Amino acid sequence: MSPLCSCCNAPINKINQQVSVMRKEIKNLRQMLDSSVRAHRKHMTSLQAAVSKLGFCEDKDQTPSSPQNALEQGNIQTTPIGYITSCFSLKNGTPRQPTICGPSRAELRIQQSVFNNAEHALLGLDQYSHVWIIFLFHKNGHLSSKAKVKPPRLNGQKVGVYSTRSPHRPNALGLTLAKLDKIAGDTLYLSDIDMIDGTPVLDIKPYIPDYDSPDRRTGLNTQLYESNSDLPAASGNTETSSLNLDGDSKRAQFNTGDKRTADDDDDDRSEADVCCKNSLSDNARGVLPEDVRSALEDVRAFVTQDDRRMKSKVSDCSTPTAPPSTTDHPCYGEEDSATIASWIREPPVACLDVRFTPQAEKQLAEFLPAHLSEPSESDRPCFKFLRGPEEAVAAIRGVLSADPRSVYRRTRCRDRLFFFTIDTADVTCWFGQGFAEVLQIRPVKHHRDEE
Numbered sequence: 001m002s003p004l005c006s007c008c009n010a011p012i013n014k015i016n017q018q019v020s021v022m023r024k025e026i027k028n029l030r031q032m033l034d035s036s037v038r039a040h041r042k043h044m045t046s047l048q049a050a051v052s053k054l055g056f057c058e059d060k061d062q063t064p065s066s067p068q069n070a071l072e073q074g075n076i077q078t079t080p081i082g083y084i085t086s087c088f089s090l091k092n093g094t095p096r097q098p099t100i101c102g103p104s105r106a107e108l109r110i111q112q113s114v115f116n117n118a119e120h121a122l123l124g125l126d127q128y129s130h131v132w133i134i135f136l137f138h139k140n141g142h143l144s145s146k147a148k149v150k151p152p153r154l155n156g157q158k159v160g161v162y163s164t165r166s167p168h169r170p171n172a173l174g175l176t177l178a179k180l181d182k183i184a185g186d187t188l189y190l191s192d193i194d195m196i197d198g199t200p201v202l203d204i205k206p207y208i209p210d211y212d213s214p215d216r217r218t219g220l221n222t223q224l225y226e227s228n229s230d231l232p233a234a235s236g237n238t239e240t241s242s243l244n245l246d247g248d249s250k251r252a253q254f255n256t257g258d259k260r261t262a263d264d265d266d267d268d269r270s271e272a273d274v275c276c277k278n279s280l281s282d283n284a285r286g287v288l289p290e291d292v293r294s295a296l297e298d299v300r301a302f303v304t305q306d307d308r309r310m311k312s313k314v315s316d317c318s319t320p321t322a323p324p325s326t327t328d329h330p331c332y333g334e335e336d337s338a339t340i341a342s343w344i345r346e347p348p349v350a351c352l353d354v355r356f357t358p359q360a361e362k363q364l365a366e367f368l369p370a371h372l373s374e375p376s377e378s379d380r381p382c383f384k385f386l387r388g389p390e391e392a393v394a395a396i397r398g399v400l401s402a403d404p405r406s407v408y409r410r411t412r413c414r415d416r417l418f419f420f421t422i423d424t425a426d427v428t429c430w431f432g433q434g435f436a437e438v439l440q441i442r443p444v445k446h447h448r449d450e451e
Protein backbone atom coordinates (compact mmCIF):
# COMPACT_ATOMS: atom_id res chain seq x y z
CA MET A 1 0.00 0.00 0.00
CA SER A 2 1.57 3.30 -1.21
CA PRO A 3 1.58 6.24 1.20
CA LEU A 4 -0.91 8.99 0.45
CA CYS A 5 -0.15 12.57 -0.53
CA SER A 6 -0.83 14.89 2.38
CA CYS A 7 -2.36 17.52 0.00
CA CYS A 8 -4.64 15.51 -2.23
CA ASN A 9 -4.75 12.08 -0.52
CA ALA A 10 -3.77 10.39 -3.84
CA PRO A 11 -1.31 7.50 -3.67
CA ILE A 12 2.27 8.85 -4.10
CA ASN A 13 3.30 6.06 -6.57
CA LYS A 14 0.39 6.98 -8.87
CA ILE A 15 1.39 10.65 -8.73
CA ASN A 16 5.00 9.68 -9.61
CA GLN A 17 3.77 7.63 -12.57
CA GLN A 18 1.73 10.60 -13.83
CA VAL A 19 4.72 12.97 -13.39
CA SER A 20 7.00 10.69 -15.41
CA VAL A 21 4.37 10.42 -18.20
CA MET A 22 4.09 14.22 -18.25
CA ARG A 23 7.89 14.57 -18.34
CA LYS A 24 8.04 12.28 -21.37
CA GLU A 25 5.34 14.32 -23.11
CA ILE A 26 7.20 17.55 -22.39
CA LYS A 27 10.42 16.00 -23.78
CA ASN A 28 8.57 14.93 -26.94
CA LEU A 29 7.05 18.35 -27.35
CA ARG A 30 10.50 19.97 -26.91
CA GLN A 31 12.00 17.69 -29.57
CA MET A 32 9.14 18.49 -31.96
CA LEU A 33 9.55 22.20 -31.32
CA ASP A 34 13.34 22.02 -31.85
CA SER A 35 13.04 20.14 -35.09
CA SER A 36 10.38 22.52 -36.40
CA VAL A 37 12.56 25.54 -35.44
CA ARG A 38 15.53 23.90 -37.20
CA ALA A 39 13.43 23.21 -40.31
CA HIS A 40 12.12 26.78 -40.26
CA ARG A 41 15.67 28.19 -39.95
CA LYS A 42 16.89 26.01 -42.79
CA HIS A 43 13.99 27.16 -44.92
CA MET A 44 14.73 30.81 -44.10
CA THR A 45 18.44 30.40 -44.96
CA SER A 46 17.70 28.80 -48.31
CA LEU A 47 15.10 31.48 -49.05
CA GLN A 48 17.60 34.23 -48.20
CA ALA A 49 20.25 32.59 -50.35
CA ALA A 50 17.81 32.36 -53.25
CA VAL A 51 16.78 35.99 -52.83
CA SER A 52 20.34 37.27 -52.71
CA LYS A 53 21.35 35.09 -55.65
CA LEU A 54 18.55 36.57 -57.70
CA GLY A 55 19.46 40.09 -56.59
CA PHE A 56 15.88 40.89 -55.60
CA CYS A 57 15.41 44.12 -53.80
CA GLU A 58 12.68 46.30 -52.46
CA ASP A 59 12.25 49.62 -54.18
CA LYS A 60 11.08 52.81 -52.53
CA ASP A 61 7.46 51.75 -52.81
CA GLN A 62 8.25 48.38 -51.24
CA THR A 63 7.41 46.66 -54.50
CA PRO A 64 9.71 43.71 -55.10
CA SER A 65 11.54 44.22 -58.37
CA SER A 66 12.82 41.69 -60.86
CA PRO A 67 16.53 40.79 -60.90
CA GLN A 68 16.97 42.79 -64.09
CA ASN A 69 15.34 45.85 -62.54
CA ALA A 70 17.54 45.44 -59.48
CA LEU A 71 20.63 45.87 -61.67
CA GLU A 72 19.06 48.74 -63.58
CA GLN A 73 18.25 50.46 -60.29
CA GLY A 74 21.81 49.96 -59.08
CA ASN A 75 20.96 47.41 -56.41
CA ILE A 76 23.45 44.64 -56.79
CA GLN A 77 24.54 41.96 -54.41
CA THR A 78 28.32 42.30 -54.27
CA THR A 79 30.59 39.31 -53.81
CA PRO A 80 34.21 39.95 -52.89
CA ILE A 81 36.57 38.57 -55.52
CA GLY A 82 39.15 38.12 -52.79
CA TYR A 83 40.46 39.42 -49.47
CA ILE A 84 43.58 41.49 -48.87
CA THR A 85 46.35 39.96 -46.82
CA SER A 86 48.30 43.02 -45.77
CA CYS A 87 51.04 44.09 -43.41
CA PHE A 88 48.55 46.32 -41.56
CA SER A 89 46.23 44.57 -39.16
CA LEU A 90 44.58 47.65 -37.64
CA LYS A 91 43.13 50.84 -39.06
CA ASN A 92 45.42 52.79 -36.75
CA GLY A 93 48.77 53.21 -38.42
CA THR A 94 47.56 52.08 -41.84
CA PRO A 95 48.71 54.69 -44.39
CA ARG A 96 45.99 57.19 -45.19
CA GLN A 97 46.89 56.97 -48.87
CA PRO A 98 48.98 54.48 -50.83
CA THR A 99 51.69 57.03 -51.62
CA ILE A 100 52.56 57.51 -47.95
CA CYS A 101 54.38 54.27 -47.35
CA GLY A 102 55.91 52.70 -50.46
CA PRO A 103 56.90 49.32 -49.11
CA SER A 104 53.43 48.67 -47.67
CA ARG A 105 52.82 45.23 -49.15
CA ALA A 106 49.78 43.05 -49.64
CA GLU A 107 48.61 39.93 -51.40
CA LEU A 108 45.29 39.37 -53.07
CA ARG A 109 44.20 35.88 -53.94
CA ILE A 110 41.23 35.53 -56.29
CA GLN A 111 38.51 33.39 -54.73
CA GLN A 112 37.82 30.10 -56.45
CA SER A 113 34.11 30.64 -55.92
CA VAL A 114 34.32 33.71 -58.21
CA PHE A 115 36.58 32.27 -60.90
CA ASN A 116 37.26 28.59 -61.01
CA ASN A 117 40.41 29.29 -62.91
CA ALA A 118 41.66 32.65 -61.64
CA GLU A 119 44.65 32.59 -64.00
CA HIS A 120 42.24 33.09 -66.89
CA ALA A 121 40.76 36.21 -65.30
CA LEU A 122 44.27 37.59 -64.67
CA LEU A 123 45.61 36.89 -68.16
CA GLY A 124 47.34 40.01 -69.49
CA LEU A 125 47.21 41.95 -66.23
CA ASP A 126 50.94 41.35 -65.68
CA GLN A 127 51.61 43.81 -68.51
CA TYR A 128 50.59 46.64 -66.22
CA SER A 129 52.65 48.18 -63.46
CA HIS A 130 49.71 49.58 -61.49
CA VAL A 131 46.16 48.48 -60.73
CA TRP A 132 43.11 50.14 -59.25
CA ILE A 133 41.75 48.17 -56.31
CA ILE A 134 38.09 48.76 -55.50
CA PHE A 135 37.33 47.57 -52.01
CA LEU A 136 34.97 47.77 -49.05
CA PHE A 137 35.82 49.65 -45.88
CA HIS A 138 34.53 46.62 -44.00
CA LYS A 139 35.79 47.79 -40.62
CA ASN A 140 33.94 51.10 -40.60
CA GLY A 141 31.59 49.71 -37.99
CA HIS A 142 28.52 51.24 -39.62
CA LEU A 143 27.36 52.68 -42.90
CA SER A 144 27.74 56.42 -42.64
CA SER A 145 25.36 58.95 -44.05
CA LYS A 146 27.00 62.11 -42.78
CA ALA A 147 27.14 64.67 -45.57
CA LYS A 148 30.09 66.51 -44.00
CA VAL A 149 33.23 64.98 -42.59
CA LYS A 150 36.38 66.23 -40.90
CA PRO A 151 39.40 65.05 -42.88
CA PRO A 152 42.56 64.93 -40.73
CA ARG A 153 44.35 67.47 -42.90
CA LEU A 154 41.65 70.06 -42.27
CA ASN A 155 42.27 70.02 -38.52
CA GLY A 156 38.67 69.71 -37.43
CA GLN A 157 37.10 71.71 -40.21
CA LYS A 158 34.19 70.08 -42.05
CA VAL A 159 33.84 69.54 -45.79
CA GLY A 160 31.42 67.57 -47.95
CA VAL A 161 32.14 63.85 -47.91
CA TYR A 162 32.43 63.75 -51.68
CA SER A 163 35.31 66.20 -51.63
CA THR A 164 37.32 63.78 -49.49
CA ARG A 165 38.70 60.24 -49.54
CA SER A 166 37.08 59.50 -46.17
CA PRO A 167 36.25 55.82 -45.51
CA HIS A 168 32.93 56.97 -44.04
CA ARG A 169 30.66 57.32 -47.02
CA PRO A 170 27.24 55.89 -47.93
CA ASN A 171 28.49 52.91 -49.91
CA ALA A 172 31.77 52.45 -48.00
CA LEU A 173 33.74 51.92 -51.21
CA GLY A 174 37.49 52.51 -51.28
CA LEU A 175 39.70 53.08 -54.31
CA THR A 176 43.45 52.56 -54.20
CA LEU A 177 46.03 52.76 -56.94
CA ALA A 178 48.43 49.97 -56.01
CA LYS A 179 51.71 48.87 -57.53
CA LEU A 180 51.47 45.44 -59.10
CA ASP A 181 54.75 43.73 -58.21
CA LYS A 182 53.92 40.36 -59.69
CA ILE A 183 51.21 37.81 -60.34
CA ALA A 184 51.73 34.18 -59.44
CA GLY A 185 48.90 31.78 -60.22
CA ASP A 186 45.76 33.15 -58.63
CA THR A 187 47.54 35.73 -56.44
CA LEU A 188 48.47 39.37 -57.00
CA TYR A 189 51.45 40.74 -55.09
CA LEU A 190 50.92 44.43 -54.40
CA SER A 191 52.74 47.32 -52.78
CA ASP A 192 51.85 50.97 -52.08
CA ILE A 193 48.59 50.01 -50.43
CA ASP A 194 46.48 51.57 -47.67
CA MET A 195 44.14 48.65 -46.89
CA ILE A 196 44.03 46.65 -43.70
CA ASP A 197 44.35 42.91 -43.50
CA GLY A 198 41.09 41.13 -44.41
CA THR A 199 39.75 43.96 -46.60
CA PRO A 200 37.19 42.55 -49.07
CA VAL A 201 38.08 43.47 -52.65
CA LEU A 202 35.26 43.93 -55.14
CA ASP A 203 37.16 44.63 -58.35
CA ILE A 204 40.55 45.14 -59.99
CA LYS A 205 41.18 47.31 -63.04
CA PRO A 206 44.43 48.14 -64.82
CA TYR A 207 45.71 51.69 -64.43
CA ILE A 208 45.93 53.26 -67.89
CA PRO A 209 47.29 56.82 -67.79
CA ASP A 210 45.78 57.58 -71.21
CA TYR A 211 42.36 57.13 -69.64
CA ASP A 212 43.00 57.78 -65.96
CA SER A 213 45.48 60.62 -65.80
CA PRO A 214 44.38 64.13 -66.77
CA ASP A 215 47.99 64.86 -67.78
CA ARG A 216 47.70 62.29 -70.52
CA ARG A 217 44.13 63.14 -71.46
CA THR A 218 44.50 66.88 -71.94
CA GLY A 219 44.70 67.99 -75.50
CA LEU A 220 42.03 65.76 -76.94
CA ASN A 221 39.12 68.13 -76.46
CA THR A 222 41.21 71.16 -77.19
CA GLN A 223 42.31 69.65 -80.46
CA LEU A 224 38.80 68.64 -81.38
CA TYR A 225 37.77 72.25 -80.93
CA GLU A 226 40.83 73.56 -82.67
CA SER A 227 40.02 71.39 -85.62
CA ASN A 228 36.71 73.23 -85.84
CA SER A 229 37.93 76.64 -84.74
CA ASP A 230 36.68 78.37 -87.85
CA LEU A 231 33.13 77.24 -87.18
CA PRO A 232 30.59 79.85 -86.12
CA ALA A 233 30.13 80.49 -82.41
CA ALA A 234 27.22 78.77 -80.66
CA SER A 235 24.15 80.71 -81.46
CA GLY A 236 20.50 80.17 -82.05
CA ASN A 237 20.75 82.15 -85.23
CA THR A 238 21.58 79.78 -88.00
CA GLU A 239 20.79 82.16 -90.80
CA THR A 240 24.40 83.20 -90.91
CA SER A 241 25.65 79.77 -89.89
CA SER A 242 27.60 78.03 -92.51
CA LEU A 243 29.10 74.96 -90.95
CA ASN A 244 31.28 74.29 -93.98
CA LEU A 245 32.38 71.01 -92.53
CA ASP A 246 34.87 69.80 -95.01
CA GLY A 247 36.18 66.62 -93.50
CA ASP A 248 39.59 66.79 -95.12
CA SER A 249 40.43 70.32 -94.13
CA LYS A 250 39.22 69.97 -90.55
CA ARG A 251 40.20 66.46 -89.78
CA ALA A 252 40.61 66.11 -86.05
CA GLN A 253 44.24 65.36 -85.19
CA PHE A 254 44.28 63.50 -81.93
CA ASN A 255 47.16 63.13 -79.60
CA THR A 256 45.70 59.86 -78.44
CA GLY A 257 44.61 57.12 -80.72
CA ASP A 258 42.63 54.83 -78.49
CA LYS A 259 39.47 56.58 -77.55
CA ARG A 260 37.16 53.73 -78.21
CA THR A 261 33.73 53.47 -76.70
CA ALA A 262 32.19 50.87 -74.42
CA ASP A 263 30.75 49.35 -77.55
CA ASP A 264 34.14 47.87 -78.29
CA ASP A 265 33.74 45.35 -75.57
CA ASP A 266 30.38 44.20 -76.84
CA ASP A 267 29.96 40.56 -77.43
CA ASP A 268 29.92 39.87 -81.15
CA ARG A 269 26.64 37.97 -80.92
CA SER A 270 24.81 40.89 -79.34
CA GLU A 271 26.40 43.16 -81.89
CA ALA A 272 25.00 40.99 -84.64
CA ASP A 273 21.56 41.60 -83.14
CA VAL A 274 22.15 45.33 -83.00
CA CYS A 275 23.41 45.24 -86.54
CA CYS A 276 20.21 43.58 -87.71
CA LYS A 277 18.05 45.97 -85.71
CA ASN A 278 19.93 48.92 -87.14
CA SER A 279 19.76 47.81 -90.71
CA LEU A 280 18.48 50.47 -93.05
CA SER A 281 16.01 48.18 -94.67
CA ASP A 282 14.49 47.36 -91.28
CA ASN A 283 13.88 50.75 -89.77
CA ALA A 284 15.32 53.69 -91.54
CA ARG A 285 14.35 53.41 -95.15
CA GLY A 286 10.92 54.85 -94.60
CA VAL A 287 12.04 57.90 -92.64
CA LEU A 288 15.05 59.04 -94.66
CA PRO A 289 14.57 62.03 -96.92
CA GLU A 290 15.09 61.61 -100.64
CA ASP A 291 18.61 63.06 -100.86
CA VAL A 292 19.85 60.93 -97.96
CA ARG A 293 18.28 57.90 -99.54
CA SER A 294 20.08 58.60 -102.79
CA ALA A 295 23.34 59.04 -100.87
CA LEU A 296 22.67 55.65 -99.36
CA GLU A 297 22.13 54.16 -102.78
CA ASP A 298 25.62 55.44 -103.64
CA VAL A 299 26.84 53.79 -100.46
CA ARG A 300 25.24 50.54 -101.54
CA ALA A 301 26.83 50.78 -104.96
CA PHE A 302 30.18 51.43 -103.34
CA VAL A 303 29.70 48.47 -101.01
CA THR A 304 28.90 46.14 -103.89
CA GLN A 305 31.87 47.27 -106.00
CA ASP A 306 34.06 47.26 -103.00
CA ASP A 307 33.02 43.88 -101.74
CA ARG A 308 36.26 42.15 -102.66
CA ARG A 309 38.29 44.98 -101.22
CA MET A 310 36.21 44.77 -98.04
CA LYS A 311 36.94 41.06 -97.72
CA SER A 312 40.66 41.67 -97.95
CA LYS A 313 40.30 44.50 -95.45
CA VAL A 314 38.46 42.14 -93.15
CA SER A 315 41.34 39.73 -93.19
CA ASP A 316 43.77 42.61 -92.56
CA CYS A 317 41.73 43.82 -89.64
CA SER A 318 41.43 40.43 -88.09
CA THR A 319 45.16 39.79 -88.25
CA PRO A 320 46.38 40.76 -84.82
CA THR A 321 50.01 40.66 -85.90
CA ALA A 322 49.62 43.63 -88.23
CA PRO A 323 48.53 46.64 -86.19
CA PRO A 324 48.69 49.98 -87.96
CA SER A 325 51.65 52.18 -87.37
CA THR A 326 51.46 54.12 -84.13
CA THR A 327 53.06 57.12 -85.79
CA ASP A 328 49.51 58.45 -86.17
CA HIS A 329 49.60 59.07 -82.44
CA PRO A 330 52.37 61.54 -81.73
CA CYS A 331 51.96 61.61 -77.97
CA TYR A 332 52.82 57.94 -77.59
CA GLY A 333 56.50 58.57 -77.50
CA GLU A 334 56.30 60.12 -74.04
CA GLU A 335 57.81 58.39 -71.09
CA ASP A 336 55.50 57.19 -68.33
CA SER A 337 56.11 56.06 -64.80
CA ALA A 338 53.42 53.45 -65.34
CA THR A 339 53.68 50.49 -67.71
CA ILE A 340 50.64 49.42 -69.68
CA ALA A 341 49.79 46.63 -72.12
CA SER A 342 51.15 47.43 -75.55
CA TRP A 343 47.82 46.78 -77.28
CA ILE A 344 46.28 49.78 -75.52
CA ARG A 345 48.30 52.01 -77.82
CA GLU A 346 47.91 49.87 -80.90
CA PRO A 347 44.26 50.27 -81.90
CA PRO A 348 43.30 48.04 -84.83
CA VAL A 349 42.21 51.08 -86.84
CA ALA A 350 43.93 54.43 -87.21
CA CYS A 351 42.04 57.69 -86.69
CA LEU A 352 39.24 57.92 -89.24
CA ASP A 353 38.55 60.99 -91.28
CA VAL A 354 35.08 62.32 -90.41
CA ARG A 355 32.95 64.02 -93.06
CA PHE A 356 29.49 65.53 -93.05
CA THR A 357 27.20 65.61 -96.06
CA PRO A 358 25.71 69.06 -96.84
CA GLN A 359 22.34 67.60 -95.75
CA ALA A 360 23.73 66.59 -92.36
CA GLU A 361 25.39 69.99 -91.89
CA LYS A 362 22.10 71.69 -92.64
CA GLN A 363 20.20 69.49 -90.22
CA LEU A 364 22.76 70.04 -87.47
CA ALA A 365 22.63 73.80 -87.92
CA GLU A 366 18.94 73.66 -87.01
CA PHE A 367 19.73 72.63 -83.42
CA LEU A 368 19.61 75.30 -80.73
CA PRO A 369 22.30 75.28 -78.05
CA ALA A 370 21.55 73.84 -74.62
CA HIS A 371 22.38 76.94 -72.62
CA LEU A 372 19.35 78.88 -73.76
CA SER A 373 17.65 79.04 -70.35
CA GLU A 374 14.31 80.26 -71.66
CA PRO A 375 12.23 77.50 -73.22
CA SER A 376 12.27 78.12 -76.92
CA GLU A 377 9.07 79.07 -78.67
CA SER A 378 10.45 77.88 -81.96
CA ASP A 379 9.86 74.49 -83.49
CA ARG A 380 13.58 73.97 -83.81
CA PRO A 381 15.18 71.08 -81.96
CA CYS A 382 17.23 71.99 -78.91
CA PHE A 383 20.25 70.26 -77.36
CA LYS A 384 20.10 69.36 -73.70
CA PHE A 385 23.84 69.24 -73.04
CA LEU A 386 25.70 70.40 -76.11
CA ARG A 387 26.32 74.11 -76.41
CA GLY A 388 25.65 74.34 -80.09
CA PRO A 389 26.24 72.74 -83.48
CA GLU A 390 30.01 73.24 -83.38
CA GLU A 391 30.29 71.41 -80.07
CA ALA A 392 28.11 68.68 -81.56
CA VAL A 393 30.45 68.50 -84.55
CA ALA A 394 33.42 68.08 -82.20
CA ALA A 395 31.60 65.38 -80.25
CA ILE A 396 30.49 63.51 -83.37
CA ARG A 397 34.01 63.74 -84.80
CA GLY A 398 35.38 62.41 -81.53
CA VAL A 399 33.02 59.43 -81.54
CA LEU A 400 33.45 58.54 -85.20
CA SER A 401 37.16 59.18 -85.68
CA ALA A 402 37.90 56.53 -83.05
CA ASP A 403 35.68 54.08 -84.98
CA PRO A 404 33.01 53.10 -82.45
CA ARG A 405 32.07 49.91 -84.31
CA SER A 406 32.63 46.56 -82.71
CA VAL A 407 35.03 44.09 -84.28
CA TYR A 408 32.05 42.16 -85.67
CA ARG A 409 30.57 45.22 -87.27
CA ARG A 410 33.90 46.43 -88.62
CA THR A 411 35.05 43.15 -90.05
CA ARG A 412 32.12 40.86 -90.74
CA CYS A 413 28.95 42.89 -91.10
CA ARG A 414 28.15 43.97 -94.64
CA ASP A 415 25.84 46.74 -93.53
CA ARG A 416 28.10 49.76 -93.16
CA LEU A 417 25.40 52.07 -91.86
CA PHE A 418 25.84 53.06 -88.25
CA PHE A 419 23.36 54.79 -85.98
CA PHE A 420 23.98 56.49 -82.69
CA THR A 421 22.38 59.09 -80.51
CA ILE A 422 24.17 62.05 -79.06
CA ASP A 423 22.27 64.39 -76.78
CA THR A 424 18.97 65.03 -78.60
CA ALA A 425 20.25 64.09 -82.04
CA ASP A 426 20.00 60.79 -83.89
CA VAL A 427 23.02 60.43 -86.13
CA THR A 428 23.12 58.22 -89.22
CA CYS A 429 26.47 57.61 -90.86
CA TRP A 430 28.41 55.09 -92.86
CA PHE A 431 31.99 53.92 -92.87
CA GLY A 432 34.27 53.64 -95.83
CA GLN A 433 37.98 52.99 -96.20
CA GLY A 434 39.62 55.32 -93.66
CA PHE A 435 36.62 57.58 -93.18
CA ALA A 436 33.19 57.95 -91.64
CA GLU A 437 30.56 60.11 -93.28
CA VAL A 438 27.61 61.58 -91.44
CA LEU A 439 24.54 61.35 -93.62
CA GLN A 440 21.75 62.53 -91.42
CA ILE A 441 21.28 64.26 -88.06
CA ARG A 442 17.70 64.32 -86.85
CA PRO A 443 16.11 65.22 -83.50
CA VAL A 444 15.46 62.19 -81.36
CA LYS A 445 11.75 61.55 -81.47
CA HIS A 446 11.02 61.44 -77.74
CA HIS A 447 13.09 64.57 -77.02
CA ARG A 448 10.93 66.45 -79.49
CA ASP A 449 7.82 65.11 -77.84
CA GLU A 450 8.97 66.30 -74.42
CA GLU A 451 9.38 69.91 -75.58
Ligand SMILES: C[S@@+](CC[C@H](N)C(=O)[O-])C[C@H]1O[C@@H](n2cnc3c(N)ncnc32)[C@H](O)[C@@H]1O
Binds near residue numbers: 090095
Ligand atom coordinates in the same frame (compact mmCIF):
# COMPACT_ATOMS: atom_id res chain seq x y z
C1 LIG B 1 41.56 57.51 -46.05
S1 LIG B 1 41.26 55.84 -46.58
C2 LIG B 1 41.72 55.96 -48.26
C3 LIG B 1 41.54 54.68 -48.96
C4 LIG B 1 41.59 54.76 -50.48
N1 LIG B 1 42.88 55.14 -50.98
C5 LIG B 1 40.52 55.70 -51.00
O1 LIG B 1 40.82 56.83 -51.33
O2 LIG B 1 39.35 55.29 -51.08
C6 LIG B 1 42.58 54.92 -45.90
C7 LIG B 1 42.32 54.59 -44.49
O3 LIG B 1 41.19 53.73 -44.42
C8 LIG B 1 41.33 52.83 -43.32
N2 LIG B 1 41.06 51.51 -43.83
C9 LIG B 1 41.81 50.76 -44.66
N3 LIG B 1 41.21 49.59 -44.91
C10 LIG B 1 40.03 49.61 -44.23
C11 LIG B 1 38.95 48.70 -44.11
N4 LIG B 1 38.96 47.54 -44.74
N5 LIG B 1 37.88 49.05 -43.34
C12 LIG B 1 37.85 50.25 -42.73
N6 LIG B 1 38.86 51.14 -42.80
C13 LIG B 1 39.94 50.83 -43.55
C14 LIG B 1 42.76 52.95 -42.81
O4 LIG B 1 42.71 53.61 -41.58
C15 LIG B 1 43.46 53.81 -43.85
O5 LIG B 1 44.36 54.69 -43.24
